[in-house]
Amino acid sequence: MLRYIVKRLLLFIPIILGISFIVLILIDITPGDPVAIMAGWDAKPEVIAQVAADLRLDRPIVVRYFEFVTNALKGDFGKSFRNKRPVMTDILSRFPYTALLAFVSVVLSVLIGLPLGIYAATHQYSWKDNTAIFATLILVSMPSFWLALLLVRVFSLGLGITPVSGIQKWTSWILPMFSLAVGYAASIARQARSNMLQVIREDYIVTARAKGQSERVVIYRHALKNACIPLIMTIGSLFGMALGGALVTEQIFSIPGLGQYTITGLINVDYPAIQGSVLFMSIISCSIILLIDIAFAFIDPRIRSQYIRKKVKAIQVGGEGA
Amino acid sequence: MSSATSTAENKQAVKKQSQLKEIWRRLKKNKIAVIAMFVIIFLVLIAIFAPLIAPYSYETQDVMRPLEGPSRDHILGTDRLGRDVFSRLLYGAGQSLQMGFTAVLGAALLGIIIGSIAGYYGGWLDNLLMRILDIYQGIPMFLLTVTLAAVLGPSLQNAILAIGIALVPGNARFMRACILTVREMEYIEAAKSINCSVRRIIVSHIIPNAIPPMIVSVTMGLGFAVLSGAMLSYIGLGAQPPTAEWGAMISDGRNYLRSEPQLALYPGLCIMVSVLAFNLFGDGLRDALDPRLKT
Numbered sequence: 001m002l003r004y005i006v007k008r009l010l011l012f013i014p015i016i017l018g019i020s021f022i023v024l025i026l027i028d029i030t031p032g033d034p035v036a037i038m039a040g041w042d043a044k045p046e047v048i049a050q051v052a053a054d055l056r057l058d059r060p061i062v063v064r065y066f067e068f069v070t071n072a073l074k075g076d077f078g079k080s081f082r083n084k085r086p087v088m089t090d091i092l093s094r095f096p097y098t099a100l101l102a103f104v105s106v107v108l109s110v111l112i113g114l115p116l117g118i119y120a121a122t123h124q125y126s127w128k129d130n131t132a133i134f135a136t137l138i139l140v141s142m143p144s145f146w147l148a149l150l151l152v153r154v155f156s157l158g159l160g161i162t163p164v165s166g167i168q169k170w171t172s173w174i175l176p177m178f179s180l181a182v183g184y185a186a187s188i189a190r191q192a193r194s195n196m197l198q199v200i201r202e203d204y205i206v207t208a209r210a211k212g213q214s215e216r217v218v219i220y221r222h223a224l225k226n227a228c229i230p231l232i233m234t235i236g237s238l239f240g241m242a243l244g245g246a247l248v249t250e251q252i253f254s255i256p257g258l259g260q261y262t263i264t265g266l267i268n269v270d271y272p273a274i275q276g277s278v279l280f281m282s283i284i285s286c287s288i289i290l291l292i293d294i295a296f297a298f299i300d301p302r303i304r305s306q307y308i309r310k311k312v313k314a315i316q317v318g319g320e321g322a
Numbered sequence: 323m324s325s326a327t328s329t330a331e332n333k334q335a336v337k338k339q340s341q342l343k344e345i346w347r348r349l350k351k352n353k354i355a356v357i358a359m360f361v362i363i364f365l366v367l368i369a370i371f372a373p374l375i376a377p378y379s380y381e382t383q384d385v386m387r388p389l390e391g392p393s394r395d396h397i398l399g400t401d402r403l404g405r406d407v408f409s410r411l412l413y414g415a416g417q418s419l420q421m422g423f424t425a426v427l428g429a430a431l432l433g434i435i436i437g438s439i440a441g442y443y444g445g446w447l448d449n450l451l452m453r454i455l456d457i458y459q460g461i462p463m464f465l466l467t468v469t470l471a472a473v474l475g476p477s478l479q480n481a482i483l484a485i486g487i488a489l490v491p492g493n494a495r496f497m498r499a500c501i502l503t504v505r506e507m508e509y510i511e512a513a514k515s516i517n518c519s520v521r522r523i524i525v526s527h528i529i530p531n532a533i534p535p536m537i538v539s540v541t542m543g544l545g546f547a548v549l550s551g552a553m554l555s556y557i558g559l560g561a562q563p564p565t566a567e568w569g570a571m572i573s574d575g576r577n578y579l580r581s582e583p584q585l586a587l588y589p590g591l592c593i594m595v596s597v598l599a600f601n602l603f604g605d606g607l608r609d610a611l612d613p614r615l616k617t
Contacts, residue, residue, distance in 0.1 A: 011456075018457030026473050141545060141597035143552050143569070146590035149576055157580045244464030248553060252576075262465070263557065266472035278469055282461045 001304065004297050012290055017069065019282045023275045024068050027055065037269050038081055051081070055271065068275075077276030082268055087276035090261060095280070097167065097257035101249065102242035104177045109184035110235060116185070117192025118227075122219060124197060132189065139186035145248045148179035152252075165254035176253040180245050184238050191234055195227035202226070229300055236292035240285035348610040355606020361599040369416035376409035380566035389582055401574060401585055410566035411592055417478065417567040418596060421551035421560070425485040426543045432486075433493020434536065440494065441501030442524070448498075455491040463488050467550055471559040478567075481560040485550045489543055496539050500532035507531070534611040541604035545597040552593050568593050 030037070039051045056064050071078070077087040120132035155175060156164045163172045199205065200223055208222045209215075246259035254260070258277055265273030297303045349355055368375070384396075384404035391399045398407040436455075440448040458466070470484035504510065505528065513523050552569030554560035561567035568589035575585030 014453065015457050015460045018454070019460045022457065022461070026469065030473050031475055137601055138594070138598060141549075141601055142594050143549055143556075143572075143590060145553060145556050146572055146586065146593065149572065149579060149586050150590070153579045153583050153586075240462040241464065244462035244468075247464065247468055248557065251557070263468070266469065267558075274469065274473075278461065278465060281465055285462050286460045 001297065004303070005294055008290060008293055012286065015286060016283060019286075020069055020072060020279055021065060023279045023282075024065055025061070026275065026278075027057070027271050028061070038271065054078070054081075072279065077279070078272035080265075080273045081270045082264075082273070087272050090273070091258060091276055091280050094256060094258045094261050097255055098243065098246050098250065098259055101173070101176060101180065101246050101255065101257060102239060104173070105180040105242050105245075106184065106235065106238050108177060108181040109188055109238065112181065113185035113188030114192050114231070117189040118196055118219070118224065120189065121193045121196035121200065129193075133193070136186035136189045139182050140190070142183065144179055144183050144245060145252060147182060148175065148249060148252045151175045151179055165252075167255055172253070176249050176255060180242060180249050183245075184242065188231065188234065188238075192227065192231060195230055196223060199223045199227045229296070232292060232296060232299070236289045239288045243281045243285055345610050349606055352606040352609060354602055355610070358599040358602035358606065361595065362603060365415050365419060365596055365599070368412055369419045372409075372412040372416055376406075376412045378406040378409040380410050380413040381405065381564040382409075389578065389585075391584075398588060399582075399584065401571075402578065405564075407571075407585065407588060410571060411568070411588055413566040414568040414571060414589060414592065415596075417555075417561050417565060418548050418551060418569075418593065421478065421482050421485065422544045422548040422600075425482045425489065425547045425551070426540055428482075428486040429489035429543070430493050430536065430540045432490050433495075434497050436490070436494040437497025437499075438501055438529075438532075441498040441505070442528075451494070452498075455494060458491045464550070464553070468554065468557065468559065471554050476559045476562060478561045478565070481551060481554045484554070485547050488550075489547065493536075493539065493543070497532065497536055500535050501528060504528050504531045535608075538604055538608040538611060541600060541607055545600035545604070548593065548597050548600065 035048055035052045035055065035057060036043075038055075039048045043051075052058060056067065059067075075088050077091070079085065080087050080090065083090075116132055116136070120129045123129045152164060152175060155161045161171070162174050163169055166172050205218060205223055208218045213222075243259075246257060247263055248259070249255070250257045250259035251263055258281065261273065262277040262281075264270075265277060349359075373379075382405060384400060384406070386404065387396075387400055388402050388404040389400065390396060390404075393399070396406045396408065398411070401407055401410070436451055440451040461469075467484045467488045470487055471481050474480035474483060510523060510527055513527050518527075551560055552567075552572070555567045555569030556573045558570075558573065561570050563570065571589040572586045575582065575587075575589070578585050
C-alpha cells in the first residue's frame, strides 16, 4: 500500500512542475508586448523598464522558470501590479470563501444527485425514471450563470428572500451554492443511474436476491457500494470543476473569493495575480484528486489486492528458493 | 421477397443495406433523437439564413424605443440600445454554432491524431504524450479556457481556440482508449491470422471501429463547447459587441433583471435548447452506433 502512495506522490511532482511551466509561459503566448500592455499605453519609459524588470522578461526562459519555481516553493508568487500587494497574501485571504463555496456545492450536489440517480435506476423505464432523466438532462444543458441570474430574479428581486449579492448574511450563500450545485447534481445523478444499472445486472446481485435478501439490502448494501466506486472519482474531479465554476458564480454574486480575484486579474492583465491564482487552484485541484485516488486504493479491494498479491508472491518465491 | 429469388440477389440486397443505412434505421426508432436532430438542422438553417429571415440587422438601433416589451414592430421587444431582440437571437445562433463546431472539430482532429499515435505505437511515446496530457488536465478545465481566452485577447476566434485547446486532452485520451480496446479484439487477431497487411489492419479494421465512439463523444462535446462559449462571452472574453451572441446578450440583460427579465431569459433558453438538442442527439447516436444493441 505504501508503495502505491509513494508512486502516486512521485507522479504528482512532475505534474505540478509542468503546470508551473505552462503558467509561466502564459505571458510569452500573449500577442503583442505584454510589458507595454501592463504598463499602460501612456506609460513613461522608466515605468516600462520597471515592469520589464519585475517580470524578468529579459532573461532566458530556463532561468525564469527556475526562479519562478523556487520562489513559488517559498510561497512567493510575486507582487500584484494593481495593488502592489504580495499575490500570495491576497490568495490566502480569498481562498476560504472559494473553498467554502466549492466544498458545499459539491456536497450539496452529491446529496441531491446520488439519491435521484439511484431512484431512477431502481425504477428503470417507468415514468419516474423518464422524468428524472429528462430533468437532469435539462439541468445539465443549462448555463449555470443563467440559472444563477434566474434564481436571483425570482428569490432575491421577486420574493426578497435572499440578498442579491455579497456575503454579509448566511442566506447570501444559498443562491451561489445552489446554482453551482444544480448542474453537478444532474451529472452525478446521470452517472449514478448508469452505474447502478450496470451493477444491478451483475451476478453477485442475482446471488444476493437468490439467497432471499430483502430488496433494500440488495440495493443499499450490495449494489450501491459497487456503483459508488467510479462515482468517487467523478466527485473528486467535480472539486476541480467547482473551482473553475466559482470564477463566474463569484462574479455574479460579488463573493470576494479567489475566482473573482482571478477574473479581475485577467481583465486587468495582472500577470503575477493570474499566474499565482491559476497555479494555486491547479495545485489544490490536483491534491484533491490525489487524495481521492489514495482513498480509492483503500476502499477498492481490487486495487489493494494488486499490491498485496505481489507481496504474497514474493513470499512464495522466497519460500521456494529456501 | 419471393421464393424464386436467387442467392446472388439476396447477397446484393444484404450488401445494399450499408452500415450507414443500418445506423440510420436504428436512429430513426429513437423519436427523441430524431426531434433533437431536426432542432439541430433548424438551428443550422437559422444560423445560415439569419440575415435573410431576421426583420432587422443585429446592430440596427431604434434609439427612440429602448427596453420595450413585445410589439407589432418588435415581436420580442428591444434591448437597451433599441435593438430588436428577436433578430439578435437569430443572429446569435450563428455565433454559438460557429463556436461549438469549430472548437469541437479542431479539438477532435488533434485529439484523434494524438490519441491514435499514443494508442497504436505505445511505449515511451505513449507515456510521454499521456504525461503531457496529465499536466494539461491538472489545470481545472474552465480555468484553463478562461485564462487562455483572456491571455490571447478577447475575441470570438481566441475563445474558439481556448475552448478547443481545453477539449484536446479528453479527446486524445478517448481515442487512445478506443484504439487500445479495438487492438485487442478478436477480429484484429483474425485479420492478422489471414495475413492482412498492417496498413490494411489500421485503415480498414482499427480506424472504422474506433471512430463511432469518437463521433458520439464529439457530439456530446458540442453541447459543452456551446456552454463554454456562452460563458466566455458572458464574462466578456468571447464575441465582442456589437456582435449578437447569446452569452453576451445575457450579460447585457443582467442589469435589467428587475424590470426586463426577458432580456436575459430568451438567450438563455436558446442556449439551453441547443445544448439539450446536442446532448439528446448524442445519446441517440450512441445507442444507434452500439452494435451490442443491434436487433
